[in-house]
Amino acid sequence: MKFTRSIVQTTFQSPLGKMIIAATDNGLAGLWFEGQRHLPPELAGPVLWPSDPAHPVLQKVIGQLQEYFAGQRTQFDVPLDLAYGTAFQQSVWQALLKIPQGGTASYGEVSQRIGKPAAVRAVGAAVGRNPVSVIVPCHRVMGANGALTGYAGGLERKAALLTLEGVLQGSAS
Known part of the structure; x- marks a missing residue:
């Protein structure tokens, strides 16, 4: 799986551990627990994607994750960019x-x-x-x-x- 250079990321501290959230202009492209298997190489060592916590997709994801972990959300409503898979x-x-x-x-x-x-x-x-x-x-x-x-x-x-x-x-x- 190859990601483009236009991707931006931020982190979110969930009740289950730190998560890394990545987005493109098209939508959410990644959401991983820190250190999980199959983490993109761009995140496995020094993070190569620029941090942009103000990115609107990243902000929307964080808000919805907070609601989900609080038991207040059963469905997510964020644009997805799954183009990096086969x-x-x-x-x-x-x-x-x-x-x-x-x-x-x-x-x-x-x-x-x-x-x-x-x-x-x-x-x-x-x-x-x-x-x-x-x-x-x-x-x-x-x-x-x-x-x-x-x-x-x-x-x-x-x-x-x-x-x-x-x-x-x-x-x-």
Whole structure:
């Protein structure tokens, strides 16, 4: 996944740890937990993208994340710029956007939804490479038996997000 130089970023301190938010003029291009797997190389060492906390998309994302983590938002309404993924990855990410809060889907169900029933492993790889954590809800994808499997931000965060959304029992709601 290659990002353009026009991207800007800022950070947000969520209840689950520091997050890096990146946007282009077209919309939100990235939302990662600091140190998660598959972090773009531009963020893995010294940050190469300019900081612009006043960027309107970044400001909108921060406001909506604050509402989400406070239990006051169930859907996000920010423009997305998912152009940095392959066509297949983009189809998977679009399918993830259709999993409602409070719901989950298995990797097999996602592969069925995109019309590629034999591509379960490739779907898993695309889910893992989702550049917009939380807002493109890859945390809502479960193993075939309903088990918590794979999450680039860590299984503890996945469990916390699903607890916040009422999928798992716990005290985060």
